[in-house]
Amino acid sequence: MRIIDVHTHPILREDQRGPAGAAQLIRRARAHGIEHLVALGDVLAFSRMQTAEQVQLINDETAAVMRAHPHFVTGFCYLNPLLGPSVVEAEVARCVARGFRGLKLEIANNARDACMAPVMRAAEQHGLVVLQHAWSMTNIHQRRFHTDPEDVATLAQRFPRVPIIMAHLTGCGVRGILAVKGCLNVVVDTSGAAPEAGLVEFAVEQLGARRVLYGSDAPVRDFGVALARITGSRLDARTQRMLLHDNASALLRLP
Template sequence: MLPYQVTWDLHTHLTRQLRGKTPAEKAAHLIEVGSRHGIERFCCYMGVEWNTNPDPENLRKQNDDILEAVEAHPDRMMGFVYLNPKHQAESLDELKRCVRDGPMVGVKLWVSHRCSEPELDPIVELAMEFGVPIFQHTWIKTTGNLPGESTPDDVARLAIRHPEAKLICGHTGGNWEAAIPAIRDFSNISVGIGGFDPTAGVTEMAVRELGAERVLFGSDAPGRAFASQLAKVTGADISASQKALILGENLKRLLEPVMLGKGLTQ
C-alpha cells in the first residue's frame, strides 16, 4: 500500500492481457492487481477490442464495454466515453448517452482525428457544458505519427480556442522533454504521465515547468505495469505533498464537480 491517502489511476483499459471473458470480469482482474499497488479508483476507456477509426456502431460497442465494467464495480471504476470526431453527430449522441444520461465522467479521444481540427469544437463545448475533462492521446514519434494522431502542439492549439476546457495531454507526448514546453503556457492543460517508459526526470521536469497541480498519475495498465508507472512518482525527487497531488488529489479535484453532480461518492 502506498503511503498516500488517495491514489487514483487516470489511465487504464480492459484489453486482452486481463483475465475474464466479459468487461466486468476483466475489470475485476484490473482492480485485483491495482489494489495490490494501492490504487483506489481506475479511470477506464475504450473497449475490449480497439479500433483506431471506429464507426458509430463500434463506438457504441466499446462504450458499452466500459459501461458494463463501471456498473459492475461502481465504487472502483470510472468511465470516459470514447469518441471519434470524424463522426461528429454520433459522437455528440454518445457523449449525451454516456455522460449526461449515464455514469461516465470524462471524454477519451485517441488517433482518429487531430485534436487541433475544428471538428473537435462541438465535442469540447458539450464536454464543457457537462463539466467533464477530455483526455487526448498524444505522441511525438521519430518515425512519424499516424495521420489522425495528435501531438502536444495540437492540444495547445485546442486550448487556445477553448481556454476553459479541462484538457489532459495523454502520455505527456511520449517525448516529454518536447511536450512539456509545448503546453506549459496553457493552464487548462494537465499532463498524464502514464503509458511510456519510466525515465528518470520526467516527473521532476513536469513539476518544475507546470506545477505539481497539473500533473496526473496514470498507468496505462494492463499494457504497462502499475509498478513501473507508479515509480515515476514515488521515485521522483519531489516533496511528499507534491507526490500526493500527482497520485490522486489532482484527479479527484478535476472530477469532483461531475462526480458530485451524479451523486457519486469519492
C-alpha cells in the same frame, strides 16, 4: 498513500484476457493501493476509426465495468470525432446519462482538426474532462491522425474553458511539457513508455504540481512501474500525494 489512476483500459481485446480481464485488472489495482481509476475503454478495438455502433459497444463495456465496480471506476466516453456532430452529441449524452465524467480521444484524428469542435462544445456543455492521446511526433510520421503536444496546445487555446488531460508524459517528453506550459487548462498524465529519470520532476517544475497527474495506461503498462515513476522521484511527499491523488480527486470532483 491514497492513489487515483486517471488512465487505464480495463477491457483490451489485444491482450486476450477476455471478459474476466477487467475484474483481474481491478484486483491488481487494489493490490497496489489504488482506490479509484478512470476507465477509458478499448480505444483501438476494431480499428483506429470505429463505426458509431462500435463506439457504442466500447462505451457499453466501460459502463458495465462501472456498474460491476461502483465507486471504484469513473468512465470516460470514447469518441470517433470523424463520425460527425450528431453522432458525437448523441453518444456524449448517452454516456453522461450513465455517469461518465469525461471524453477520451485516441487516434481517429488529430486534435487540431475541425471535427474536434463538436467534441469540445459537448465537453463544455456537460462539464466533462477531455483526455487526449498525445505523443511526440518528431520521429513518428503519422501526425495526420496522431496528436503531437503542439496540437494539444492548439486545441487548448481554441477551447480554454475545457479541462484537458494530455496523455503520456514520457511520450510527450521535455518538448511536450514546454508546448503546453502556457495552456492553463492542460494537465499531463504520467503514463507512456518506460520511466525516464528526472522527467516527472521537470514536469512539476515547469507546469506546477497541480498540473501533473498519475496515470498508468494499465494493462498496456504495469501499475508498479507507473507508480514508481512518482514514488521513486525526488519529489517530496506532499507533491507526490498531489500527483497520486489530490489533483485527480479535484479534477474528477470525486466525493
